[in-house]
Amino acid sequence: MVKFKLSQTKIIILTAMFLVGTDNFVFFSNIFGVYKITAQNILFLISIAIVFCCVLVILFTLLSSRFTTKPILVLSLLTAASINYFTNTYHVIIDDQMIQNIFETNSTEALDLLSVKSFIYMILFGFVPAWFVCVTTISQLSFKKALLSKFTTVAICVFLIVISLVANNRFYASFLREHKPLRYYANPLYSFYSAGKYVGQRFISGTTEFQQIGLDAHIEHHSLPPKLAVVVVGEALRADHFALNGYSRATTPLLAKESIINLPHVASCGTSTAVSVPCMFSSLDRKHYSDSKARTTENVLDILKRAGVEILWRDNNSSSKGVASRVNYQNYRTNVNNTICNEAGECRDEGMLVGLQQFIDEHLGQDILIVLHQMGNHGPAYYKRYPQSFEQFLPVCTTNQLEQCSTEQINNAYDNDILYTDYFLAQTIGLLAHNSRKFQTSLIYMSDHGESLGENGLYLHGLPYMLAPETQTHIAALMWFGESVYNRKIVDHLQKTAHNHYSHDNLFHTLLGMFAVKTSVYDKNLDMLNQQ
Numbered sequence: 001m002v003k004f005k006l007s008q009t010k011i012i013i014l015t016a017m018f019l020v021g022t023d024n025f026v027f028f029s030n031i032f033g034v035y036k037i038t039a040q041n042i043l044f045l046i047s048i049a050i051v052f053c054c055v056l057v058i059l060f061t062l063l064s065s066r067f068t069t070k071p072i073l074v075l076s077l078l079t080a081a082s083i084n085y086f087t088n089t090y091h092v093i094i095d096d097q098m099i100q101n102i103f104e105t106n107s108t109e110a111l112d113l114l115s116v117k118s119f120i121y122m123i124l125f126g127f128v129p130a131w132f133v134c135v136t137t138i139s140q141l142s143f144k145k146a147l148l149s150k151f152t153t154v155a156i157c158v159f160l161i162v163i164s165l166v167a168n169n170r171f172y173a174s175f176l177r178e179h180k181p182l183r184y185y186a187n188p189l190y191s192f193y194s195a196g197k198y199v200g201q202r203f204i205s206g207t208t209e210f211q212q213i214g215l216d217a218h219i220e221h222h223s224l225p226p227k228l229a230v231v232v233v234g235e236a237l238r239a240d241h242f243a244l245n246g247y248s249r250a251t252t253p254l255l256a257k258e259s260i261i262n263l264p265h266v267a268s269c270g271t272s273t274a275v276s277v278p279c280m281f282s283s284l285d286r287k288h289y290s291d292s293k294a295r296t297t298e299n300v301l302d303i304l305k306r307a308g309v310e311i312l313w314r315d316n317n318s319s320s321k322g323v324a325s326r327v328n329y330q331n332y333r334t335n336v337n338n339t340i341c342n343e344a345g346e347c348r349d350e351g352m353l354v355g356l357q358q359f360i361d362e363h364l365g366q367d368i369l370i371v372l373h374q375m376g377n378h379g380p381a382y383y384k385r386y387p388q389s390f391e392q393f394l395p396v397c398t399t400n401q402l403e404q405c406s407t408e409q410i411n412n413a414y415d416n417d418i419l420y421t422d423y424f425l426a427q428t429i430g431l432l433a434h435n436s437r438k439f440q441t442s443l444i445y446m447s448d449h450g451e452s453l454g455e456n457g458l459y460l461h462g463l464p465y466m467l468a469p470e471t472q473t474h475i476a477a478l479m480w481f482g483e484s485v486y487n488r489k490i491v492d493h494l495q496k497t498a499h500n501h502y503s504h505d506n507l508f509h510t511l512l513g514m515f516a517v518k519t520s521v522y523d524k525n526l527d528m529l530n531q532q
Contacts (some may be wrong), residue, residue, distance in 0.1 A: 004136040008069055008146075009061070009153050011136055015073045015129070016056035016438060019188065020049055023080040026087040026214045034179055035171070044171040047164035054157035054190065060249040069138060073482065074130045080188040081126030085118050089403055090380070090459040091452075093184045094191040096198040100274045100291065100460050106318050106333070108345065112381040115401050128399065153382055157182070175396050181467055201292050210296050214303035215285060217477070217512075219367070222308075223486065227515055229438035230428055231507075234447035234476065235317055235376030236461060237407035239264065241411075241418060242476040251418040254426035255275060261494045263528075266477040268449040269504035272462045276448040277321045277373070280504035283521055286465075294322070300508045301369070303328050307517045310363045314352040315373040346384050349374045349424045355432060360435060367515055368439070372428070374422055377451060379460050382413035386420035393419075402459050410453050429480050439484030442490075442514065446507065447475040477502070479528075493531045501527060 004015070031048060031363045035041045063072050086092050141149060165172050175182070184190050239245050243252040244262040269279035269286045281288045281299040305311050305327055313324035316332045332338040332352050340351035352372045360368060380400040383391075393412035397405035425445055432441040441447055450472040452458035461472045479494060481487035506528050512519065513527035 004132070005139060006136050006342050007139050008064055008163050009149055011073065011133065011138060012060045012064065014055055015077065015133065016053045016060065016191060018129055019056060019076065023187045026091065026491040027187060030182050030185055032195050035183065041438065044168040047168050051164050052186065054161050058154050058157045063158050067116050067142060070133055072369035073133045076188055077133070078126045078128045079191060081122050083187045083191055084125055085121035087185065087187065089117070089401070091457050092460060092462050093464060094194060095184065095464055096194040096201070097270065097272055097275055099194055099198045101272050101462060104274050104318055104321065109318060109378070112400050117401055126245045171267055184464065191232050211298065211300050214306065214519040214521045217303045217307040217517050219516055220518055221516070222367065223440060223516065225439050226365060227434055229433065229442045229444070229514055230370045230372060230432060231367070231371045232425060232443065232445040233371060234445060235273070235374050235378050236449060236451040237377050237418060237421065237447035237476040238450035238471050239266070239476050240471070241415060244478065245476070249415055251415050252422045254422050258426065261479040261491065261498050263477040263479065263498055263502060265396055265501045266446065266475050268473050268475045271449050271465060271468045271472045273318060273448050274321055276504060278323050280446065280507045281323045283508050285505040286503065299323055303519060303521070304369055304511065304515060307515065309367045309515055310368050311369050312359060313371045313373065316347055316349050316352055316375045317373045317378070320373065348387065349376065350427055351437060356431060362439060369511070374421065374424070376447070377414060377417040379451060382417050385417045389419045390423070391416050402454065407454055413427040414451070414453060432482055440484045440486055442487065443480040444503065446477045449473065450475050489531065490529050493529065
């Protein structure tokens with residue numbers, strides 16, 4: 001077996017140089033996009049690589065010991081290789097919200113992101129250098145010599161960092177103040193920082209007592225007939241591919257035949273399911289939203305349940321992200337409940353409609369809210385999300401390696417997904433219309449976030465909100481109301497206000513208003529149906 005022998009300092013420096021030199025193509029590409037390679041900038045650009053290397057060396061040195069050096073270096077190499085693949089392929093940023101997405105992603109979603117290319121990345125940039133670290137014998141020093149070596153290494157690195165900053169002060173002044181987002185691509189430093197932030201917020205910040213809100217919630221006068229509402233939480237459907245918003249393709253032919261109130265100007269709370277779904281049902285607006293607050297505070301479903309509304313959540317996506325933890329929740333991601341799944345295990349959204357009529361019949365005379373969480377346009381394997389009969393736009397991208405497909409192929413597969421959502425929503429409206437004599441029926445559709453389809457080299461979603469393009473935050477949304485005197489008044493109001501700018505912030509208050517729930521946490525100014 002091949003063996004190498006190096007000092008602890010040397011293997012740390014080699015690992016740091018390898019990480020900076022091979023796993024940071026996107027980081028340096030973005031830097032070169034701001035600071036061109038010119039004679040004036042060359043020393044500054046070289047100094048960035050030196051500072052980056054030194055920071056990694058300091059970090060590894062401080063964490064290293066006889067028993068921790070190899071595990072830390074191996075973990076760093078494997079993590080960086082994985083991040084390298086995703087940033088190069090999809091241009092995503094691994095921040096704390098993306099780390100939350102990783103932990104909440106199910107195995108099916110994870111498999112959609114794997115490919116031959118991902119394995120090549122992991123072998124070349126992860127497993128090969130990790131193997132080198134594993135087979136290298138690290139020469140051991142006495143405690144005093146090891147401590148002196150650590151001190152010397154850190155001191156030299158600090159000296160090099162200070163010299164670099166002082167010598168290129170005017171460049172670093174703009175780099176640190178004007179171009180802060182560039183640091184998001186520093187691999188694996190920013191992901192380590194984000195992981196620490198995620199762990200701190202999730203597990204270390206202290207246990208917060210669960211907060212009940214809307215304890216005064218009640219319905220003074222129950223309407224006759226009672227109300228039946230369906231909220232469809234869409235997945236990754238951007239507004240500009242929705243035909244109802246003027247898209248050139250007929251992606252919503254069935255909805256176009258319905259009495260839809262389209263909402264063309266709706267913004268998402270986040271750019272990922274893990275943020276947007278709990279946020280849209282939370283009393284917290286986007287500016288004040290945090291995962292820790294949402295997890296430890298009741299949402300609108302809790303309040304509606306307290307007021308006497310029967311709640312059902314059916315999920316064909318990853319999960320409710322904690323929203324439905326205290327209400328009736330049903331998993332439709334597998335064929336255990338979902339009767340419409342293909343041989344590959346892909347369960348269709350329309351399966352969530354099977355048996356709903358029986359649920360409605362069992363609660364006649366009660367106000368009912370049903371939430372259907374779609375698989376929708378979940379990428380990157382858009383071609384998997386619809387039955388073959390909906391493949392109308394051709395040719396389609398039939399791989400999860402979106403960069404291998406043309407823009408036309410990606411858009412075709414994505415638009416076919418919308419055709420299937422159009423069908424699913426039309427079927428849902430049909431179910432509601434069937435019950436319009438026994439209930440005051442209504443539907444709200446809102447996507448959780450948008451999607452990048454290759455514009456400016458960006459794919460999928462999940463960029464930090466401040467960096468995210470409009471394609472990831474401007475979402476498709478609409479409403480439908482069944483025939484009733486009460487609903488006719490709402491429709492007349494919405495037809496006048498549909499072009500207002502709304503966001504996920506409005507859903508909490510709109511649902512309370514829809515069911516006429518009286519509570520101190522209700523804000524009529526955020527209720528899209530409020531006519532006062």
